[in-house]
Amino acid sequence: MAAIDISGVTKTFGSHLAVDDLSLSVDEGSIYGFIGPNGSGKTTTLRMIMNILLPDRGEIHVLGRSGSAAARDDVGYLPEERGLYRKMSVGRLLEYYGALKGAKAADVEREMTFWLDRLDLAKWRHHKIEALSKGMSQKVQLIATVIARPRVVILDEPFSGLDPVNANVLRESVLELRQRGSTIVFSTHDMGVAEEMCDRIFMIFKGRKVLDGTLDEIQARYGHDTVRVRTAAGRAALDGEPGVEAVSDYGNLQEVRLTTDPQAFLARLIERTPVFHFEVTRPSLHDIFVRIAQPGADAGQIAEVGR
């Protein structure tokens, strides 16, 4: 059964079309990544899944239920901008959020103990939220999201603003949630995270679905026209080189989209500079994202291409 089933959903705010005829199906037990530029409709879609916003058209079923009978208690939601009562203690806040999900006090207590230990926050249980660091607050927010052991977990930008250590801890927690049987949907701007963690990736651009599939399917669709190179001259080695359509410069490494034969390109490159690394690869999600979300791009045309 699909954990989330979105069918022909449209949402407008005044004259602004935020989501346009969107359809999507998220399998139970999967990790689904939402990507898209700022203002493309990710958060609006997530809010509609949560029944916080109602679609103008179309239907959304979560765990088989829709509308006012939405499965709120079975869905945990971590919004993009965190909301915690600063004056409440960690324990009291988690009890409150658990109770609002209709969870029994004993179950909340068990989950709270588990997650506070798991995220190394047990000693902060009786401290007020205002005493916590940003990283700790985000961990508490994640615990609040999963305190009622939801079947579906929706995370809007869960890793943004975290240092690598805390980001890893949260990433492991998300994977653990999946192991415990939850379906995870999260939005992210970190393409690396999406590539590593998601079973399926969905991209929304200007309110329309432009990508939806596994990483393999998406990369296959965008061909083998990409090489990764590391040379002594760096980015400068590629200047004026014929057949180079676009370059993503990562400093020591450049990802190059070609319109020419990669072997001929390598031969020319060796003549210009020592080459330390050359890899014919499929385009990264980052590259695909950038290709799609170019300024002035037409979401309608991309959606057709992406099908």
Added chain:
Amino acid sequence: MISWGKVWTVAATEFQHAIRSKAFIIGILLMPALAGLSAVIPKFAGDEVDKLERHVAVVDETGRLYPMLSLVADQWNAAQLNKDGSVKGPRFRLQEVKAAGRQPDDLRVELSDRVREKELFAFVELPKALFEDAPRLRYYTDSPTFQPLPRWLDEVVGRLVIAERLRNTNVDPQTMLALVRDMQLDRLGLLTRAGDGRVAPAKVSDPIRSFVTPMVMMMLMFLIVISTASPLLNSVMEEKMTRISEVLLGSLSPFELMAGKLLGVIGVSIVLSALYLSGAYTFAVYHGYGDAVTAVQIVWFVVYLILAMMIYGSLFIAIGAAATDLKDAQALMTPCMLLFMSPVFIWMPVLRAPGSTMAIVASLVPFATPVLMTLRMALSPAPTLWQIALGFVLTTATSAFFVWAGGRVFRVGILMQGKSATFAEMWRWVRAG
């Protein structure tokens, strides 16, 4: 379908959060303390001010009244001294000033200058026309708010004029004194006839029962509503600005959230009124006024308190949801506060004439009903049953409308960021549903 369990969870949390806050504890102690101080300070301050001596120039154009007036002033001043010689009230030191050929205006300017230089507190003219048909005293001062001196002059000169008139009629001095003697006015309630035919004597009107009790009841209603409902504005705004509301709305509907908040503060207001009323009752019993307020009045007080909380609580919640910063919220609050304050502007005429058409109509306007009906129910004559019933029906209908409309504004406003809504936009949200 509404989950009342979640509404209850929100209400209980709001309630606990409010009553555990330092502001609540301070508020409980502060309100009676302020009420006490506001009663005590003016008395002490007044006594201190009134211990001053005030020098008054008297221009007696009649040529007859000053000696008597000076004599009465001496008696007054003697009466302002306690047995131990300490001063207990204001004393008036009179000095006669003769025109001595000066023009009246020149004399007035000269005396005015002496008042400005604080040599005199005031000066008074006793014109020749004092014994004619329309007698007028002229009292000049730069301290017009000080009342004891002009009142004393008005009363004393009035009596002296009457005495002088009677003296001219050759009435015997003893008779004259008897004729101008003070009169005592006894204020009484109505008489009732018991079942056995005996007439129960009328009770002497007591200002504590007839004025103080109604005022205390009314002020309690007003202060409890404003002190418990207005924090809702900040609470909703904080949840909106810190995005807590979005987390909450992932768990419950906007109406459930709003209803929970409303129930929470209604609980706080009931606890607060229970504390104040029981404190006031204990105080009243101690001073022999245990029967000043009836159980029926208390029940109506609580009913109207709940309705007022629903009206103003919904209003504050809606504004908190519609505003995106404190400045906008304050601008939106101004007309609402005027609405809330409206009973305060008219309570005095209602107190003086509780059965007047104005009092009846004003107490039936739902925004003012909780405060004014509470006042009227403690006054005599009390409102009739139909007035109480109509007030209840109208206020209940209004509170139901405000909860409904507030819920619609809250649902849209709570997720809006960037720009605060106007009243016109809020009304559109209410209509759009």
